[in-house]
Amino acid sequence: MRKEVVLITGANGEIGHGLISYLSEIDKTHILALDVMPIDEELRPKCERFIQGDILDNMLLGRLVAEYEIRAIYHLASILSTKAEYNPETAHKVNVEGTLNLLRLAVEQAGWQGKPVKFLYPSSIAAYGLPSLLIKNEAGKVKEEEWCNPTTMYGCNKLYCEHLGRYYTKHYRQLAAEGTPSGIDFRAIRFPGLISAITTPTGGTSDYGPEMLHHAAMGIPYKCFVRPDTRLPFMAMPDAIKSLLMLENAPRKALTKLVYNVTSFNPSAQEFFEIVIKAFPEARITFEPDIARQGIVDSWPADVNDEAAKNDWGWKPDYGEEKAFKDYLIPAVRARYA
Ligand code: SER
Numbered sequence: 001m002r003k004e005v006v007l008i009t010g011a012n013g014e015i016g017h018g019l020i021s022y023l024s025e026i027d028k029t030h031i032l033a034l035d036v037m038p039i040d041e042e043l044r045p046k047c048e049r050f051i052q053g054d055i056l057d058n059m060l061l062g063r064l065v066a067e068y069e070i071r072a073i074y075h076l077a078s079i080l081s082t083k084a085e086y087n088p089e090t091a092h093k094v095n096v097e098g099t100l101n102l103l104r105l106a107v108e109q110a111g112w113q114g115k116p117v118k119f120l121y122p123s124s125i126a127a128y129g130l131p132s133l134l135i136k137n138e139a140g141k142v143k144e145e146e147w148c149n150p151t152t153m154y155g156c157n158k159l160y161c162e163h164l165g166r167y168y169t170k171h172y173r174q175l176a177a178e179g180t181p182s183g184i185d186f187r188a189i190r191f192p193g194l195i196s197a198i199t200t201p202t203g204g205t206s207d208y209g210p211e212m213l214h215h216a217a218m219g220i221p222y223k224c225f226v227r228p229d230t231r232l233p234f235m236a237m238p239d240a241i242k243s244l245l246m247l248e249n250a251p252r253k254a255l256t257k258l259v260y261n262v263t264s265f266n267p268s269a270q271e272f273f274e275i276v277i278k279a280f281p282e283a284r285i286t287f288e289p290d291i292a293r294q295g296i297v298d299s300w301p302a303d304v305n306d307e308a309a310k311n312d313w314g315w316k317p318d319y320g321e322e323k324a325f326k327d328y329l330i331p332a333v334r335a336r337y338a
Pocket of ligand 1 (some may be wrong): 080081082123124125126154166189192193194204205206207
């Protein structure tokens, strides 16, 4: 008998940390964790097995199919938006070919098991691309089907992988004599900027938020790379984990979409600064906009409409702006760097 597991790629990343803790402690799930980087020691005992390896290594993925019964895949591995611009072709390989490899693995698994395999995919507000700051400021809460003209490689990759998920779920091998459903049950969430108290992001463009907070707590000066008036939607990491778990558990029948927006609050960089400086009055934060990175943030929506997630699977964040900072972020970063 092969052991039933949940596969998490990018396990050592920001979302992976929270997800592994939750699934292992509360859900008692057996976790097969994969990451190109070594996994943090504290996560190791929470996983059935950790494999250091690349999602582009098909031999490795093939061996996983042989050894485990994979009930669900959380495919978190990805090269984020800023990093991707330094080597767009490599980002494409990891973000798109890597996802394709995991989709293929899921098809094989579903075939062996004779039941659907859930494929949870974190997409991003980077899938949007608003053509100008004026339009961004007038667009209001952007819906899933609006403004899908991303300007970054990462955004293009995320949007295309959403399409791949739809193809595998609904149209796979549509010309085959006897329709052969792939067995993939793809579910995606377009995340806003995420803020975690226990990890800092690497290579994103919404990072100015979490970086401001972590630098302030560490007592290190920080140059914010966007203008004070810059506005993006954000969410605290526990809510990101919660939304993934809620979407995984939602009955398929209830889902009217394959891709859902979720959000919680959307401070301007100036408002973010004011909250941080109130908690850490000694913090040395200056605004020194980087024109190119500013351009990326200006193409992302100031807010998103998450009505579909609310209606279809009861989405509601636990952490609004005040609670996120007061009850989670500030005490936890304080404790972390004390
Ligand atoms: N937070 C991510 C980034 O900035 C977007 O998903 O790249």
